[in-house]
Amino acid sequence: MAHDERRLEVLRAIVQDFVSTNDPVGSKALAERHDLGVSPATIRNDMAVLEEQGYIAQPHTSAGRVPTDKGYRLFVDRLSAVKPLSSAERRAIERFLDGAVDLHDVLGRTVRLLAQLTRQVAVVQYPTLSRSAVRHLEVVQVAVGRLLLVLITDTGRVEQRVVDCPPDVDAAAVPELRALLNSAFAGVKLGEAGDKVPGLLETAPSHLRGLVAAVSATLVETLVEPSEDRLVIGGTANLARGSGTDFSGTLRPLLEALEEQVVVLRLMSEVDAGTVLVRIGEENAHEALTGASLVTVGYGSGDRALGGLGVVGPTRMDYPGNMAAVRAVARYVGHLLAES
Amino acid sequence: MAHDERRLEVLRAIVQDFVSTNDPVGSKALAERHDLGVSPATIRNDMAVLEEQGYIAQPHTSAGRVPTDKGYRLFVDRLSAVKPLSSAERRAIERFLDGAVDLHDVLGRTVRLLAQLTRQVAVVQYPTLSRSAVRHLEVVQVAVGRLLLVLITDTGRVEQRVVDCPPDVDAAAVPELRALLNSAFAGVKLGEAGDKVPGLLETAPSHLRGLVAAVSATLVETLVEPSEDRLVIGGTANLARGSGTDFSGTLRPLLEALEEQVVVLRLMSEVDAGTVLVRIGEENAHEALTGASLVTVGYGSGDRALGGLGVVGPTRMDYPGNMAAVRAVARYVGHLLAES
DNA sequence: GTCTGGCACTCGCACGGACAGAGTGCCAGG
DNA sequence: CCTGGCACTCTGTCCGTGCGAGTGCCAGAC
Numbered sequence: 148m149a150h151d152e153r154r155l156e157v158l159r160a161i162v163q164d165f166v167s168t169n170d171p172v173g174s175k176a177l178a179e180r181h182d183l184g185v186s187p188a189t190i191r192n193d194m195a196v197l198e199e200q201g202y203i204a205q206p207h208t209s210a211g212r213v214p215t216d217k218g219y220r221l222f223v224d225r226l227s228a229v230k231p232l233s234s235a236e237r238r239a240i241e242r243f244l245d246g247a248v249d250l251h252d253v254l255g256r257t258v259r260l261l262a263q264l265t266r267q268v269a270v271v272q273y274p275t276l277s278r279s280a281v282r283h284l285e286v287v288q289v290a291v292g293r294l295l296l297v298l299i300t301d302t303g304r305v306e307q308r309v310v311d312c313p314p315d316v317d318a319a320a321v322p323e324l325r326a327l328l329n330s331a332f333a334g335v336k337l338g339e340a341g342d343k344v345p346g347l348l349e350t351a352p353s354h355l356r357g358l359v360a361a362v363s364a365t366l367v368e369t370l371v372e373p374s375e376d377r378l379v380i381g382g383t384a385n386l387a388r389g390s391g392t393d394f395s396g397t398l399r400p401l402l403e404a405l406e407e408q409v410v411v412l413r414l415m416s417e418v419d420a421g422t423v424l425v426r427i428g429e430e431n432a433h434e435a436l437t438g439a440s441l442v443t444v445g446y447g448s449g450d451r452a453l454g455g456l457g458v459v460g461p462t463r464m465d466y467p468g469n470m471a472a473v474r475a476v477a478r479y480v481g482h483l484l485a486e487s
Numbered sequence: 488m489a490h491d492e493r494r495l496e497v498l499r500a501i502v503q504d505f506v507s508t509n510d511p512v513g514s515k516a517l518a519e520r521h522d523l524g525v526s527p528a529t530i531r532n533d534m535a536v537l538e539e540q541g542y543i544a545q546p547h548t549s550a551g552r553v554p555t556d557k558g559y560r561l562f563v564d565r566l567s568a569v570k571p572l573s574s575a576e577r578r579a580i581e582r583f584l585d586g587a588v589d590l591h592d593v594l595g596r597t598v599r600l601l602a603q604l605t606r607q608v609a610v611v612q613y614p615t616l617s618r619s620a621v622r623h624l625e626v627v628q629v630a631v632g633r634l635l636l637v638l639i640t641d642t643g644r645v646e647q648r649v650v651d652c653p654p655d656v657d658a659a660a661v662p663e664l665r666a667l668l669n670s671a672f673a674g675v676k677l678g679e680a681g682d683k684v685p686g687l688l689e690t691a692p693s694h695l696r697g698l699v700a701a702v703s704a705t706l707v708e709t710l711v712e713p714s715e716d717r718l719v720i721g722g723t724a725n726l727a728r729g730s731g732t733d734f735s736g737t738l739r740p741l742l743e744a745l746e747e748q749v750v751v752l753r754l755m756s757e758v759d760a761g762t763v764l765v766r767i768g769e770e771n772a773h774e775a776l777t778g779a780s781l782v783t784v785g786y787g788s789g790d791r792a793l794g795g796l797g798v799v800g801p802t803r804m805d806y807p808g809n810m811a812a813v814r815a816v817a818r819y820v821g822h823l824l825a826e827s
Numbered sequence: 828g829t830c831t832g833g834c835a836c837t838c839g840c841a842c843g844g845a846c847a848g849a850g851t852g853c854c855a856g857g
Numbered sequence: 858c859c860t861g862g863c864a865c866t867c868t869g870t871c872c873g874t875g876c877g878a879g880t881g882c883c884a885g886a887c
Contacts, residue, residue, distance in 0.1 A: 150829090173879050186831050191880065209838040209879050248709055249647055287623045287639065297625065297637060297645065305637065305647050307589055369588055383723055384742035402724035490858090513850050526860055531851065549850050549867040 154193045156183060158202055159226040161194075162214050166463055169393075171211030216428035216462060219440070223425050223466050230467040232475050236264060240479050247483070250274075250303035254379045257456065257480055262382025264472040267460035268405065270443075272415045273377040274302035274453040274484070277338035284328045286362070288321050296362055300337070302453055302484050310365045312358055324358055327351060332366075341367045376454075378408045378415075385460070393461035397438045404435035405459070415455035418445035420481070423470045428462040438462065442469045446477035448485035456480070494533045496523060498542055499566040501534075502554050506803055509733075511551030556768035556802060559780070563765050563806050570807040572815050576604060580819050587823070590614075590643035594719045597796065597820055602722025604812040607800035608745065610783075612755045613717040614642035614793040614824070617678035624668045626702070628661050636702055640677070642793055642824050650705045652698055664698055667691060672706075681707045716794075718748045718755075725800070733801035737778045744775035745799070755795035758785035760821070763810045768802040778802065782809045786817035788825035796820065 160181045164172040174187040174194060183190065194212055197203045202218035205211065214222065232240075243260040247253040254271050261269035279300035287295045292314035297307045331347040332340060344363045351359045383405065386398060394401060404410050410433045418424055426441045440462045445452025457473050500521045504512045514527040514534060523530065534552055537543045542558035545551065554562065572580075583600040587593040594611050601609035619640035627635045632654040637647045671687040672680060684703045691699045723745070726738060734741060744750045750773045758764055766781045780802045785792025797813050 171879095175879075187879095188831055188833090188881095189829085192830090195881075205880085207837095207839060209836090209877095211879070249649075282629060283627045283635070285625045285627070285637065287625070289622060289639075295623070295639065297639070299627065299635065299637070299647070303647075305645055307639070307643075307645050309589070381746060384739050384746060387739040387742060399724050399727040402727055406721060406724060511850090515850075527850095528852095528860055528862090529858085532859090535852080545851085547866095547868060549848095549865090551850065 153183065154197060155226060157190055157193045158197055158218060159222060161203060161212055162218065162222045165213055166465055169463065171206055171213050173211035216430065219427045219462055227467040230471045232471050239264065240476060244479055244483060253480065253483060257476060258379045258381035261456065261458060261472065261476055262385060265458045265469045266385050267382060267458040267464065267469065268380065268385055269382045269458050270411055271379045271456040272412065272454035274300070274304055275376055276300065276304070278336065278451055278453055279304060280334055280336050281332045284325065284332055286321055286325045286328065294362065296365060308365050308369050310362055312361055316358060320355060320358065324355060324362065327355065327359060328362065376412055378412060380405055393463060394438060400435035401439060404433060410436070414441060415443060418443050418452055418455035420445035420447050420452040423474050425466065425470065440464055442473050444473050444477045446481045448481045453484065493523065494537060495566060497530055497533045498537055498558060499562060501543060501552055502558065502562045505553055506805055509803065511546055511553050513551035556770065559767045559802055567807040570811045572811050579604065580816060584819055584823060593820065593823060597816060598719045598721035601796065601798060601812065601816055602725060605798045605809045606725050606728070607722060607798040607804065607809065608720065608725055609722045609798050610751055611719045611796040612752065612794035614640070614644055615716055616640065618676060618791055618793055619644060620674055620676050621672045624665065624672055626661055626665045626668065634702065636705060648705050648709050650702055652701055656698060660695060660698065664695060664702065667695065667699060668702065716752055718752060720745055733803060734778060740775035741779060744773060750776065754781060755783060758783050758792055758795035760785035760787050760792040763814050765806065765810065780804055782813050784813050784817045786821045788821045793824065
């Protein structure tokens with residue numbers, strides 16, 4: 148039936164117009180800006196149906212129509228063509244990310260890049276520790292009875308903890324301990340590090356056993372604990388754009404939720420590498436995100452995602468553009484981390 | 488002269504009232520809320536003088552008076568009594584900061600704490616590398632022709648860089664290199680690390696010389712470079728407080744300046760440990776900060792400041808309270824870093 | 828059956844005048 | 858030198874009006 152076809156076309160036009168102008172869009176303007184081949188009156192009929200179905204709504208009786216969350220959802224699922232990035236954007240990605248000196252730098256650049264490309268708030272998660280593997284463990288005696296444990300993962304992440312130990316540990320024990328830990332944990336995914344501890348304790352020479360137990364405990368407790376995952380956030384200035392028409396009263400809770408991190412981290416934990424996930428308005432369980440949309444994707448080379456990244460913005464956002472940007476950046480970051 | 492005395496009292500009252508209510512304050516309200524012992528008419532005369540001297544201004548002909556930047560300056564310099572923290576606040580500081588597991592955690596907690604105590608945007612600088620001393624240098628071979636250099640400072644900061652090296656480096660060279668670097672750099676302030684390089688190169692055995700040169704170069708270039716200093720920012724949600732009366736149109740540039748970091752870092756570099764520095768409105772050279780005030784102080788035990796911390800807020804802020812909070816937190820953080 | 832043009836209707840919003848309130852400056856008297 | 862009183866100014870607000878945008882519906886055309 149050609150009707151449904153055109154009705155969807157109308158919805159698409161409404162979304163596009165509203166996203167670019169931020170004004171409720173009326174039948175007349177629609178007919179002028181898009182050549183749908185029909186008159187405003189016909190469009191009005193279609194709009195009435197779309198409204199009845201819950202895809203659009205009018206803020207006031209005599210204003211134009213605005214897409215609802217449900218309308219955006221349909222748009223994202225069925226109506227938006229994949230928008231290829233411009234070559235300028237591709238070049239910007241390379242220029243921005245090449246030359247990063249360490250993981251912190253990579254993620255910092257990534258978040259700035261994403262914020263700039265999408266003009267939204269960008270969020271990048273550190274590679275999840277539990278999915279990273281141990282590249283190296285370093286032990287340094289920093290004082291009597293005090294060891295510093297440094298963990299370096301294959302994703303370039305470096306974490307350190309101070310471990311208290313008996314004061315009678317002599318200098319020779321440290322290299323021994325280091326060797327022991329590395330042979331036990333090197334290459335092991337951190338999520339599975341806990342399983343290695345019993346075996347390690349058995350094979351450890353008796354004079355080191357207490358030490359190994361203490362260090363392993365710290366390793367598993369404070370480093371593998373996934374709640375420790377970090378987030379880098381940037382581009383919050385973009386929230387204050389558009390003279391505050393979006394997020395008029397909800398800006399503060401949103402900023403709070405972003406700083407809290409825990410909400411966003413939970414959402415990030417659901418991402419898959421390769422599949423861009425879009426959450427629109429009310430679809431977000433958390434109240435502060437009710438008026439916002441998230442576009443997220445996992446990054447990481449190969450199988451499982453190392454972490455997530457994405458953007459947060461008003462429901463009135465350029466979904467195709469943001470999805471394309473997020474996907475492209477994630478892909479590039481994945482490659483970057485794989486080579487290092 | 489009793490006149491000047493009372494005039495300053497009036498200014499103090501104006502600042503206090505305006506800070507707490509955010510309404511231009513008139514002579515009548517002043518006479519009611521503070522017992523200055525004189526009538527509104529007399530206060531009006533004083534206010535006229537204060538206005539002529541540039542300490543206060545009226546936004547509209549028939550509105551109350553508002554302190555100018557100059558007025559705040561006088562208030563901060565001469566009129567504000569040091570406000571001791573409540574015991575609840577002291578306890579909050581301890582509760583918040585104790586139990587931090589590493590430097591990142593300490594600074595993260597600090598920024599949240601400051602933001603919460605002052606209800607402003609909080610800013611904490613990582614300990615400046617150039618003033619930190621090397622505690623330990625670690626070298627790990629992560630691949631053929633690729634070394635990972637990890638630097639641990641006495642302030643608990645950990646930085647790492649990848650160094651390319653000739654592919655023929657054998658496994659035995661790594662511990663040798665590590666020992667060499669540590670004996671040369673341990674305890675050395677990073678700002679002076681560059682001076683040690685020539686001596687190190689001379690004493691190094693010839694088969695390691697190339698390697699040592701490459702590693703030292705990376706160390707000095709990318710780690711000592713002070714521009715690399717980092718900032719932690721929190722509490723930006725507080726900017727959106729007060730229904731946006733402060734920072735109405737200037738919110739965005741301010742957020743951008745904060746994210747840019749470089750502006751704030753420059754200001755931070757001027758701090759002294761122990762002396763709280765207040766910069767008010769137009770006193771800030773950078774345009775985006777023109778409508779804001781900064782309260783900063785250096786932290787660090789003993790002589791020179793390791794880094795700075797402080798808050799950013801509207802010129803209409805509780806200076807005594809924020810100064811007290813900033814000072815107390817800095818002192819506590821200084822102790823915390825000294826023990827670790 | 829479907830689309831189209833026309834028409835009456837409903838609101839929101841911008842404009843403008845009136846009004847009340849707050850605050851000031853000034854002046855004369857204590 | 859302070860005080861009470863008074864006239865003046867200005868802003869913010871409220872209300873009524875007119876305009877424009879947009880809709881819904883209906884009868885007629887293809």
